[in-house]
Amino acid sequence: MESGSGIDDYETLISTTDADLLKRSWRNEKAAPEILQFQASLVQRSREQIQLMEETVEELVENGEDPLTVSLYQMDIDRTLFLLRSYLRTRVQKIEKFMFHIEKTAHLWTRLSRQEQKFAKRSMEDMKKHLEDSVLCKMPDRYKSHLKQSLISAEDDMVPEPKLDAFVICRTIKFLGGLPVDDSGEENPLDMYAGDIYALRYKSIKPLIESGQLDLV
Amino acid sequence: MRRRFPQFYAHVDKVFDEMPVWVVTVVKELKDYWNSKMYGRKASQLLKELVSGDSGQLTGFNNDLFKQVIEECDESVHHCQALLRKMQEEGTSNQTNKNPDHYGALVHHLSLVRNKRCLMAYVYNRAEVVQNLGWTFKAKLPDAIKMKLSSEEQKYFTNHYATLQSYMKDLDLDLAVDMLPPKDPYIKVRVLEEIGYVSLGDQVGNLTMHAILFLKRTVAEDYILQGKMEELTN
Known part of the structure; x- marks a missing residue:
């Protein structure tokens, strides 16, 4: 790699804001068929920034600042909040869709945040119970698994995968x-x-x- | 088909016409028998029902057909076990001697597995729609939708909704708001007063009362401020 590109990288790095990063993670998450690594520190920072900006807006309102300025700040908060929520929502939907696959694939499971893991575990219990109550309890003995078609199957052949x-x-x-x-x-x-x-x-x-x-x- | 091969069909008709009545009856009966008895037919009907609806929309849970498929499964396992027992009694191992009973049992096993896949797909795909209901309707489902769910699905909805709520509580962030990007350049509005033909930026539109329109935010905002329109949010 040339020596110049290192400086370029550094410059893009410092000129990239968390808002850009969040937007990027959100876009990637939306478009990728499988779940991606949870951006823990980015989410943390974004939430802190949102809080900070909300405090600033309150201060501005108290000081009787120009409503336009306030609304611009508010718009910025709205946007970041939307990105954050949509990012987390997209992940929730992926977890809902592929929970069994994510749980049994170690490198996917570690991509979830602690809260997401908890959510995935509970979702799996819900889904398992639902499948058992609706279908599996009425199936004959050797066909009761929600992961395998029958006991003969060597692998889990009934798990939806991305x-x-x-x-x-x-x-x-x-x-x-x-x-x-x-x-x-x-x-x-x-x-x-x-x-x-x-x-x-x-x-x-x-x-x-x-x-x-x-x-x- | 008929129009493309007129001669062929004319021939078929002629053959049917010349057939004795009893042959026609038997053929028809065989066809009915085939349709009703063929393993897996009912299960595939169940799935066809699933895919024929709009995606994200539910039709009523087909308890009848579902039960019939389960019955078919019981029948399969019954036949399968009977054949296996017969083979054991006769002392034929299913490894070395590939006898007809072995394949008979295999067919029953496969049809059972196929039925299971279909039933699971039916329930699972519906469950995915049920998961999403929570975003739009919150905890209380409208009766019209509730009616379409089986009792298990209603229970699942309640459970999964609670799971989702507890996740949001852990996050300390409500994910169920802000479903659409804010400050969209276009918004959905309802016209509250008769406005008539006006210029809407790049085009002219007739704004009649109660009309629901998609307008540029900048255009609509004026009318909203005047109280002549209201923004529709979901």
Whole structure:
């Protein structure tokens, strides 16, 4: 890597606000078929900032500040709050959809926050009970599992999983060369320049999203 | 089909016409028998019901059909066990000797597993819709929707809603508000007074009373301030 790009990275790093980061995490979370790493410190910081801004707004109102200024502040709070809520909501919906899969896959389970893990556990109990009461209690003995079709099945073959080979739209942040985008065995590397937009299979670019070199849109 | 192969169908009709009446009756009976007895037919009907509705919408829980599929499962396991028992008595191992009974038992096992998959898919997919009801209706479901749920599904809704609430309490943040991005450039409004033809920015629209419209926020805001419109929020 050239020495110049290090400084560029540093500059983008300090000019990137938490609002940008939150927006990015929110977008990635919305577009990715599977659940991504919970941005614990980012969420924490954003919540602190929201609180701080709310206090500022109260102060401004008390001081009889120009209503326009106040409403601008308020709008900013509204936006951040929306992003935060929508981010957490999207994750909740993914947990609801793939709870059994997430729970039995260790590297996915650790991506959840402590509260999310608690939520997932309770959701699983609810769902399991519901499936048992509705279907499984009426099934014959060897067919009562909610994870397996029957006792003969070696693996859990009834757990919904996210479709990792779904296509996603992504944008490169910096140049990425020789990307293996096709797993058909054919040599078909792809050069991506900063700002390029591609529709690719999620599976093939998964590591790049996790390391923050690619953004989903 | 008929129009594309007129000659073929004319021939078929002729064959049917010339057939003795009893043959036609038997064919029909066989067809009915096939339709009602074929393993897995009912379960697939159950799923067809699920996918034919709009996504996110529920139809009434089909207790009747559901029960019939369960009965079919019982029947399958009954047949399956009978065959296995017969094989044990005859001393034929299902590993070495692939005899007809082995495959008979296998067919029953497979049809049972398929029925189970269908039943689970039916319940699970409905449960996913039930999960989402909490966002729109909060704890109290309208009667119209309640009627469509089975008693288990109602229980599940209550349980899952409580789980979601406890998660939000842990977070100390209500996630059920702010469902739409704030300050959307366009908003949904209801016209409260007869306004008539007016310019709406780039186009002219007829604003009649009670009309519900999607307008640019900047355009609508004036009317809202005058009390001639109200913003509709969900």
